[in-house]
Amino acid sequence: MSVLIKLAFKSIRYRKATLILSLISVSLSVVLLLGVERLRSTIEESFTSSISGTDLIVGARSGNVPLLLSSIFHIGYPSQNVSWETYEYFSTRQDVKWSIPISIGDSHKGFSVVGTTEQFFEHYEYGGKLNLQVNRGEACVHGYECVLGAKAAKDLGYTVGDNMVVTHGMGHDEFVRHEDEPFKVAGILETTGTPVDQSIFVSIYTLDAIHSHFYSNSHDVFNDLDRMHNHAGHAHHHETQLQNPKALSSFLLGVKSKSSLLSLQRTINEYTNEPLTAIMPVITLLELWEIVKPIEQTLIIISILVLIIAMAGVFTTIMISLSDRIREISILRSAGAKSQHIFGLILLESFGIICLGIITGISLLYAGLYLFKPILTKQLGVLISIGWFSLNEIFLLMLLLLLGGIIGLIPAYKSYKNSMAVSLVVKK
DSSP states (O other): OHHHHHHHHHHHHHTHHHHHHHHHHHHHHHHHHHHHHHHHHHHHHHHHTSOBSOOEEEEESOOHHHHHHHHTSOOSOOSSOEEHHHHHHHHTSTTEEEEEEEEEEEEETTEEEEEEOTHHHHHOEETTTEEOOEEEEOOOOSTTEEEEOHHHHHHHTOOTTOEEOOEESSTTOOOEEOTTSOEEEEEEEOOOSSGGGGEEEEEHHHHHHHHHHHHSOOHHHHHHHHHHHHOGGGHHHHHHHSOOOSEESEEEEEESOGGGHHHHHHHHHTOSSSOEEEEOHHHHHHHHHHHHHHHHHHHHHHHHHHHHHHHHHHHHHHHHHHTTOHHHHHHHHHTTOOHHHHHHHHHHHHHHHHHHHHHHHHHHHHHHHHHHHHHHHHHHOOOOOOSSOOHHHHHHHHHHHHHHHHHTHHHHHHHHHHHHHHHHHHHO
């Protein structure tokens, strides 16, 4: 067996000019196939782990997916707002452990501004129930203080102590800049790989007061804000003097006991004072992933097609070389090699090319991940793992090895038949 392996590698080296092309095509297809799988699994994991530990998301009557998109991913606008009285009613129920108000609709240079309270930093979880961690400063949204997600802080170039101005409107639809009321960066969060990284968090009370000042001629609200801005050391005291917001976009709930979750959801959905929708984020995330799954499947199909083309290239290269190897087979036969040895030699060559292609492809993949991880993280907002292979990736590698053996069977069998013919000629 060791002799056959040596002969196979020597044969590959002898025809390296043509086989290198096959090796390149196989390695590039491996990079594409494993790269797409790694990116797909990372995006799916990041997507489905955007929120955990939250039992219900509550908003005005709408579809489940739109409510999730607006509340967690800050995509789109809620159909209507929820009154503050309704929020207080459900947040003070005996079966509710904690609540987080959410107000969206403002932005800063393309990044969503989220009005909330410090309950957000205390109770919001992502991934495997991981809490938000502060990288610099503190998670404080009292008065005119704000907290930035990691990507927002990095892209904007802000640090603790910098000032920023909130703009009414989201994304590129910026309508009014509230330049009279700049916010001061109090803290910057650690990277999470979730929409939190691309968000800016401010006090929901302050945000509502700014809007009230803009949409009315009430100087009392402006004076409250001006005093709060000029006395940053007493920000929390002034915030408590502000009136509660009239409405909010949505709110998150955590229950004391999971046994009461379904009954609470039904109560909210049947609430008569105003039409509401309560969704379980875990279930709705899976629904949303099913919507984008065709894109994932298309990428996988393209990768498989590229791999098939590469395998066909290896097969063609070996088949073409057989006509030039009759003399080689004759020498091996005269040296005592049996027909099954010739069969094994060709099969090992095919398998060897695939193995070398896989090793080269894996090396290129990891080199690419190390080089382009910062760019992918910045552009896609996901943290691509550079670790061991997942079960899916191991399955794909085993499938590649199996294909390597299969595509070698036909040329190996043909060489076996040729060796039998050579044997008959020698005997004659």
